[in-house]
Amino acid sequence: MSKVTILNDKFQNSGEMDLPASFAEVNSHNLYLYVKSYLAGIRSNTAHTKSRHFVSGGGKKPWRQKGRGGARAGSTRTPVWVGGAVAFGPKSDRNYTQKVNKKQKRLALEFALNEKAANGKLFALESLQIASGKTKDAAAVLKNTNVRDALIVLKELNASTLLAFRNLKNCYVVDASEVNAYLVAVYGSVIAEKAALETIISKEG
Incomplete structure (x- = not known):
């Protein structure tokens, strides 16, 4: 069972959160098929x-x-x-569209999240809101978590946080409903609000 590192407001380790045991049982082929389908879908043609x-x-x-x-x-x-x-x-x-059914998309996401957690690249924070809207405050999140590039997952998007992260080329900000297996796999780390991660884990299908 893979564990998610929980960080407090000072980016210190304050505990761990378990991913469902079923995540570790997913075959990697599901991720391969989803990424292949995703890239085919955005092909300019x-x-x-x-x-x-x-x-x-x-x-x-x-x-x-x-x-x-x-x-x-x-x-x-x-x-x-x-x-x-x-x-x-x-x-x-x-x-060029390649069909992937709903269940397979979910399995791909579960596998991608489990891989990040197993490699210590999945972090959960109580809050990731940056009220100042300053890029230096957004850069501090990466520095304090010691990651080079990250997918930032929020429970709900807000203008100031988007403003803070938009000039960082090695970051991409999404809300919980937009997370997919490709985004999780392509970024080196995932930094998520705890509430957003819980929503993703508990969501079915």
Whole structure:
């Protein structure tokens, strides 16, 4: 059973919180499938090539069919010609979406959280609100928890805390409802409000 380190207002260890034992039983393949699906879902899909029907020019037959001793040609816009079409190239109408069901998404998140906790990279604070809105106060959270990059999870987002963290390139702030397995996996550490973490753990599906 993995444990979450609980920190007080002075970022000192004030106890531990157990993750459900079922989290440790989840197969890592669930995380792989979810991350693969997530990345496919945000793929820009802008690559688009033209077939010979859409390349301008090439209306006239380049030379007569027979009698000149060379290969016959009907158009200068076929894929074998420079400046011609592309055969079997990518099309922007392709759908890269990969389906992952609701239960598998949940299992992926459970595995990701358990891995962070097992490696001592999951921290819970009573409060992560930064009323001053100053970046130096946000940077102090990382410094005091001794992490380089982190996913910051709040129970509820507020303007001052977002303002404080937005200039830190190695941080990303979300509320409990936005947390997913990809975000947990991609950041080196997770720093969450205790109430937010409890909500994520207790949420079903």
